[in-house]
Amino acid sequence: MSPTNIVVIIIAFILFVLAFILIKTLLFARKSDSITIPFKYGVPRFAQDPQVLAEHLSSVIKIQTISHEDAKEDVIENFETMQALLAKTYPLTHKNLQKELVDGHTMIFTWEGKEPSLNPVVFMAHQDVVPADEYTLDQWTYPPFSGKIADGFIWGRGTMDIKCQMISVFESVEALLAAKFKPDRTIILTFSHNEEVLGTGAMAVVKHLKGKGVRVEAVIDEGGAVYDGIIPGVKGYVATIGISEKGYLSLKFTVQATGAHSSTPPKETAIGILSRAINRLENNRFPTDVRMVKPMFQGLGGAASPMMQMAFANLWLFGGIIAKILSAKGETDATIRTTTAPTLFHSGVKDNMLPSVAEAVVNFRILPGQSIADVCEYIRFVIKDKRVTFEPMDQKAWEASPLSPVDGNAYRHIASVIGEIWPGSAVAPYIMLGGTDSRNFCEISDCVYRFIPMVVNEEDLDRIHGVNERIGIDEFQQMADTIYRVMVRWSQKEL
Ligand SMILES: [Zn+2]
Structure with missing residues (x-):
């Protein structure tokens, strides 16, 4: 072959690759109109006076329904007072829906639909x-x-986490009942009393429904929000809907050794062996998987920079670079791998005595696609030391949730309502780093979505569980309106 021919072949190859990258990029960004569903509501618009709405939220904020790791510390009367207040504020809801309590003070309300054969939808x-x-x-x-x-x-x-959503659900039902609305499918409302600590309330709800043979069509719970200026390189509002959440695993590592006097130490001690094991875990982090953030950038579509779109459309070529960029910061690194966080370390009682045991706890957050068994296997492979044993802590281990679909109607209805309330905002699915009650519902539903219809900026992020938690009166009205619209849409036969 002549040199000219070789040059021609190389140029043709490069052009082919460039064309391939370009086509993949153009096909990548999902058109936002392809994920929305036009809808005729057939009921009056949500019209609760924002001031009244604010007062209703304010009334429950005043009641200190704090949950504790040790449930005995909970002030039960506060939960009872709040439930009594809700009954007074929402009389139609309490008259027309069946209320049940499980696990003590977790509430379930059932609003019977016109067609009992249809799977119910759940608002949490x-x-x-x-x-x-x-x-x-x-x-x-x-x-x-x-x-x-x-x-x-x-x-x-x-006000942000998450009585606002609870009140929004009650307001929606109350308004719909006042409008003589009758849902096609049954609507279930559920509000647990210990999400922030044990989460047993939501587990009991799922057990209760499962016991009755209920299969749920779709679930909406707290989760992502409408982010304003938080996602780098993206302009405008981005509504993020959680379609999965990472798994959780706290492992207790133990090394036993013969205790001895520190004047005659052996070559290796319990503390030394355990420290090396932890060190190996930190130095051999779990592998990255950028595919997990791809749906999010796909959802962002045109809102993401062209470079980002090109990179995510061509992970075969740019996957390594993306992983490098995302793993540079803790927040983004956690989105692409199972994380390793040593959180407790105990050993020894006296300065001149070698301890017979050393213990540590490491908290892992598991990326969907990996299981607890995979994580344990990887740990054994990395530590390579049989003297280090480990076991999960009680009630501190659960698998990552499966991914809920983004092309089904339940998701598309939420996206459509977001478009109605915040026109022009991008809607993107994502994997939640933290946990919610709704993960338990994956057992009885394929469509579990986590979304708080609330605009949140950088400064607001610190308010959640922090100082000066607050919600704007108008923002709260939009939130309740969003839940109202999703409720009407989801209650239809053709979900
Ligand atoms: Zn919460």
Whole structure:
């Protein structure tokens, strides 16, 4: 072959590759109109007065429904007071829906649909809140349980996480009942009382429904939000809908050794052996998998920069670079791998005595696609030391949730409502790094979505579980309106 021919072949090959990259990029970004569903509501628009809405939220913020790791510390009367108040505020809901309690104070409401053969839909939130750190009390503009309505906001614990969503669900049902609306399919509302700690309430709900043979069509719970300026390189609002959440695994590592006097130490000690094992885990992090963030960038579509779109459309070529960029920061690194976090380390009682045992706890957050068994196998492979044993801590291990579909109607209806309430915003699915009650529902539903219809900016992120938790009065109205619309859409036969 002549040199000219070789050059021609090389150029043709390069052009082919470039064309391939370009075509893949153009096909990548999902058109936002392809994920929306036009809909005729057939009921009055949600028209609750924002001021009344704010007062309803404020009234439950004032009640300190704090949950504790040790359930005995819970002030049960507070949960009962709040439930009694809800019954007073939402009389139609309490008259027309069947209320049940499970696991103590977790509530289930059932609104029977016209067609009992259809699978029900579930609207979730939780009643409990985290406490306000006493060292930061003086930094609050208004006390954390004041429920103060001022400066255009409702202030206090639960205004963002997540009494706001609970009240939104009640407001929606109450308004729909007042409008004589009758859902085709059964609507179930459920509000657990210990999401922030044990999460046994939601487990009991799923057990209860499973026991009745219920299969759920779709679930909506807290999760992603409408982010304003938080996702790098993306302009405008981005609504993120959680379609899965990472698994959770706290392993207790133990090394036994013969205790001895420190004047005659053996070559290796319990502390030394365990430290090396932990060190190996830190130095051999779990492999990255950028495929997990691909659906998110696909959903962002034109809102993401062209470079980002090209890179994600061609992971075969740019996967390595993307992994490198994302793994540079803790927050983004956690989106592409199972994370390793040593959180506890105990050993020894006296300065001149070698301990007979060393213990450590490492918390792993498992990426969907991997199982607890995979994680344990990898740990054994990395540590390579049979003297280091490990076992999961009680109630501190669960698998990553399966991915809920983004091309089904339940997801598309949420995306459509987001488009109605916040026109022009991008909608993207993502994998949640934290956990929610809704993961339990994956047992009885394929479509579990995690979304808080609330605009959140960088500064707001610190308010959740932090100081000055608050929600704008108008934002809260939009939130309740979103839940109302999703409820009407999801309750239809043709979901
Ligand atoms: Zn929450």
